[in-house]
Amino acid sequence: MFRIIEIQLQNFGPYKGSQSIVLPRDPGVTIIYGENMRGKTSLLNAIRYALFGTILSRGSRNVAPKEIVNWESQEEGNYSFSVTLVFESGDSNYELTRQYRPKKSVDEPRTEDDYTEEVFLKKDGSIMGPDDQTQQISRVLPEQVSRFFLFDGELLQQYEELLIEESDMGRQIREAIERILGVPILKNGRADLVKLLEDAESQVSKAAQNSQLTSELGTQLETTQEQKRHLEKDLNKLIKDKETLEDDKIGIKAELDKIEATRSKIKEIEILEEQVEEIDSKIYTKNEELKDLMGHAWHVVLMDKINERRSILEQQEADIQDQRIEKSVAKKLAERFSEAISDETCPICRQEIDSEHKSHLDSEIDNINGMIKSDGGEFSNNLRYVTRAIEGLRSMEQSNPKMRISDKIFEIDTLKAEKATKEDRIREVKADIDTSEESRAARLIRENESTIGKISVKKEAIQEQREKVRIVKENIENLREQLNKVSGDELEDEKERSQLYQDLVRLFDKGVEKYRDELRDHVEQDASDIFVQLTTEPEYHELEINDNYGLSIVHESGDKITIRSSGAEHVVALALMGALQNNAPLKGPIIMDSPFGRLDEGHVRNIIETLPNLTENIVLLLHENELDIEDARNILKGKLKKEYSLQRVTARHTKLIAGGVTDV
Amino acid sequence: MNNNEPTDIIETLQDIRRTDYPEIPEEIVAKIVKAEYETIGERGQSRKYVSDIVEEYLEGE
Amino acid sequence: MSDNKTTIGLTGENKEVIQRLLPHFNEQRDAAKFAMALSMKQGHDPDQITGTETVWNTGSFDPDGKLRDLLYALYPSVQNPYIAIEYFVNQGLQQLSVHLDENRDLDILEIIE
Numbered sequence: 027m028f029r030i031i032e033i034q035l036q037n038f039g040p041y042k043g044s045q046s047i048v049l050p051r052d053p054g055v056t057i058i059y060g061e062n063m064r065g066k067t068s069l070l071n072a073i074r075y076a077l078f079g080t081i082l083s084r085g086s087r088n089v090a091p092k093e094i095v096n097w098e099s100q101e102e103g104n105y106s107f108s109v110t111l112v113f114e115s116g117d118s119n120y121e122l123t124r125q126y127r128p129k130k131s132v133d134e135p136r137t138e139d140d141y142t143e144e145v146f147l148k149k150d151g152s153i154m155g156p157d158d159q160t161q162q163i164s165r166v167l168p169e170q171v172s173r174f175f176l177f178d179g180e181l182l183q184q185y186e187e188l189l190i191e192e193s194d195m196g197r198q199i200r201e202a203i204e205r206i207l208g209v210p211i212l213k214n215g216r217a218d219l220v221k222l223l224e225d226a227e228s229q230v231s232k233a234a235q236n237s238q239l240t241s242e243l244g245t246q247l248e249t250t251q252e253q254k255r256h257l258e259k260d261l262n263k264l265i266k267d268k269e270t271l272e273d274d275k276i277g278i279k280a281e282l283d284k285i286e287a288t289r290s291k292i293k294e295i296e297i298l299e300e301q302v303e304e305i306d307s308k309i310y311t312k313n314e315e316l317k318d319l320m321g322h323a324w325h326v327v328l329m330d331k332i333n334e335r336r337s338i339l340e341q342q343e344a345d346i347q348d349q350r351i352e353k354s355v356a357k358k359l360a361e362r363f364s365e366a367i368s369d370e371t372c373p374i375c376r377q378e379i380d381s382e383h384k385s386h387l388d389s390e391i392d393n394i395n396g397m398i399k400s401d402g403g404e405f406s407n408n409l410r411y412v413t414r415a416i417e418g419l420r421s422m423e424q425s426n427p428k429m430r431i432s433d434k435i436f437e438i439d440t441l442k443a444e445k446a447t448k449e450d451r452i453r454e455v456k457a458d459i460d461t462s463e464e465s466r467a468a469r470l471i472r473e474n475e476s477t478i479g480k481i482s483v484k485k486e487a488i489q490e491q492r493e494k495v496r497i498v499k500e501n502i503e504n505l506r507e508q509l510n511k512v513s514g515d516e517l518e519d520e521k522e523r524s525q526l527y528q529d530l531v532r533l534f535d536k537g538v539e540k541y542r543d544e545l546r547d548h549v550e551q552d553a554s555d556i557f558v559q560l561t562t563e564p565e566y567h568e569l570e571i572n573d574n575y576g577l578s579i580v581h582e583s584g585d586k587i588t589i590r591s592s593g594a595e596h597v598v599a600l601a602l603m604g605a606l607q608n609n610a611p612l613k614g615p616i617i618m619d620s621p622f623g624r625l626d627e628g629h630v631r632n633i634i635e636t637l638p639n640l641t642e643n644i645v646l647l648l649h650e651n652e653l654d655i656e657d658a659r660n661i662l663k664g665k666l667k668k669e670y671s672l673q674r675v676t677a678r679h680t681k682l683i684a685g686g687v688t689d690v
Numbered sequence: 691m692n693n694n695e696p697t698d699i700i701e702t703l704q705d706i707r708r709t710d711y712p713e714i715p716e717e718i719v720a721k722i723v724k725a726e727y728e729t730i731g732e733r734g735q736s737r738k739y740v741s742d743i744v745e746e747y748l749e750g751e
Numbered sequence: 752m753s754d755n756k757t758t759i760g761l762t763g764e765n766k767e768v769i770q771r772l773l774p775h776f777n778e779q780r781d782a783a784k785f786a787m788a789l790s791m792k793q794g795h796d797p798d799q800i801t802g803t804e805t806v807w808n809t810g811s812f813d814p815d816g817k818l819r820d821l822l823y824a825l826y827p828s829v830q831n832p833y834i835a836i837e838y839f840v841n842q843g844l845q846q847l848s849v850h851l852d853e854n855r856d857l858d859i860l861e862i863i864e
Contacts, residue, residue, distance in 0.1 A: 321776070323784075327863055435859060
């Protein structure tokens with residue numbers, strides 16, 4: 027049983043200074059609450075780092091350790107970090123420390139080369155040597171299966187790899203699962219028995235050589251066995267080489283995947299730059315159009331003044347017209363007065379006009395004529411001026427490009443804003459890219475192709491070699507048969523030994539197959555049982571397992587569900603984790619970051635209720651939105667053993683606080 | 691398996707032995723599996739133990 | 752009314768100002784009219800300016816005589832519209848120079864509102 031007792035952090039991620047989490051001794055659930063970006067994933071990474079020296083980011087990318095040093099402590103001149111894991115496995119106590127610090131000669135480290143990493147593993151108080159360390163850790167928890175104990179709800183795509191039968195990653199994971207399930211015990215047994223069988227057969231041929239009757243056959247047998255040994259050694263080397271190449275291929279693919287992210291960023295930049303060019307071109311065109319409109323802008327500037335002036339002039343015109351009418355009326359009146367004077371009779375009342383009235387009328391006529399003459403020239407000049415002016419001003423009003431100018435300016439400003447947004451995005455993406463990756467990508471692609479070619483060559487060679495081994499084995503069989511016919515009792519003991527080993531080898535051979543199948547059946551059954559408890563979909567009947575321990579959901583109709591939502595993926599992965607825990611000689615804690623991710627309430631409830639049955643110790647790293655603490659307490663009741671919360675001190679400093687979330 | 695003994699493995703082998711290889715003595719199978727289990731990670735050791743187990747049986751005959 | 756002014760000119764300083772305005776106009780003439788309009792809009796009285804160097808002749812500056820008619824309409828007391836126009840152009844360019852210094856670039860919308 028692998029049980030984590032304490033996790034001690036020193037300047038790891040947001041955990042400034044020395045902080046630790048102590049897990050409860052009793053079986054149950056520990057919940058660690060924190061908002062996003064507070065450091066939940068860092069806790070998972072701390073365990074990964076201590077055990078394997080790896081740190082994963084979102085998207086399962088490896089992160090360089092130097093990115094993990096707490097920023098605030100870096101600013102204070104402290105560039106080191108470490109994680110210590112105190113744990114039990116079997117009957118032994120372990121203390122594992124992995125430390126990352128600048129090399130002695132470096133004051134201010136900048137690159138990976140300025141740092142050094144040290145690992146110390148104590149078992150029951152004694153420090154283990156480096157080779158033993160690696161072996162010991164992989165026995166406690168092999169890295170390939172760590173994903174089933176250190177569960178990051180965000181990295182679900184990893185679980186999908188299990189479904190792809192032919193994938194190289196699938197093979198690695200399967201082997202790791204089998205390791206954890208105990209299959210190596212059988213495999214090692216078989217390997218030992220095969221070797222011992224070889225030795226036993228060698229003893230037979232040597233014994234045969236000692237007898238006159240059988241010495242020739244014995245010699246031939248020994249020579250042929252020697253041949254077989256060489257061929258098998260070569261075959262094993264070829265197989266090993268092929269597996270190494272396949273591992274390399276996985277590694278190259280992982281590198282390419284990382285670079286894929288870069289290449290897609292570069293593509294994004296190219297597209298954005300094209301778009302910016304297009305916008306520039308549009309801006310240019312619109313600016314030219316604006317310039318044309320600006321040829322009439324003076325007009326717009328003066329429009330108000332022109333309107334005002336025109337109003338005044340129109341008023342003047344009206345006044346002048348009024349004056350004109352007045353004068354016309356006055357002229358008519360003067361004429362009537364003249365007529366009256368010459369007729370000596372009032373034209374209205376027909377009475378005689380006396381000399382006093384005549385003289386009055388004369389005076390009026392003089393006044394009127396005086397008035398008419400006084401502004402004669404000016405009057406008509408004024409009117410001409412005013413009329414012309416008004417005409418001139420009116421003709422200007424016909425086209426007012428004001429709206430078109432402001433619309434055009436608005437269009438240009440909009441385009442400029444769009445351009446600025448895109449340029450910001452370009453800068454953002456560029457900052458994120460390591461341009462040296464472009465050339466790496468080309469090299470990796472070449473390497474990948476070369477590796478694929480080499481694997482293919484190896485496969486052919488393996489086939490040929492297997493054929494050679496088969497032929498030699500046939501020869502050995504023939505020689506043995508001949509020997510059996512000819513030999514008497516002298517070789518009895520050796521033959522008995524050889525036969526026993528032969529039977530044992532075959533037994534273990536079949537044992538490996540059968541055990542594997544039985545295990546897979548158990549895992550399938552347990553995973554199905556757990557899945558049915560976790561899922562909220564009543565039509566999902568069970569899970570079906572493939573050779574790689576990949577699981578498919580089977581609908582009650584018998585059809586396999588081929589396209590799974592990430593929610594379903596989540597639940598299937600949990601079911602597999604539980605099943606492995608049930609069937610493995612290794613039992614360990616399950617530590618889950620964002621275990622509920624985007625799952626709905628129904629699933630969350632089911633998972634909470636089922637979790638304590640999966641394994642003894644569970645640690646959940648949660649956001650309040652995923653599960654309310656009161657709900658958790660109610661559902662788990664006595665099984666909830668401890669709570670921690672991640673408290674913000676600053677944006678780059680989180681404090682681990684033990685106790686109930688509501689207590690803080 | 692959910693305990694620290696390889697009983698499942700032994701059972702699986704015994705089932706096969708009973709039907710296909712009855713001439714293999716029963717106790718040898720259990721001993722070999724236990725030896726492998728205890729020496730997992732120590733390859734040189736396991737082979738010696740297995741050899742001793744078989745030789746012990748053969749001498750006893 | 753005497754129409755014997757046949758050229759429109761700019762001071763040395765204003766020749767530089769008009770260069771700064773050029774990105775916004777097809778020709779210097781358009782910029783000059785814009786400046787003239789700004790000066791008139793702000794209520795300056797027609798006046799006369801000296802020390803200019805000829806840039807345009809009035810026939811090319813005001814081919815259809817619209818500007819001349821406008822000046823007469825707006826300023827009835829003006830004797831020589833092209834003298835006034837020359838004044839307004841230069842005065843307006845001075846104002847735009849200040850505007851450019853304050854705003855880094857021509858804020859068209861501010862001026863035409």
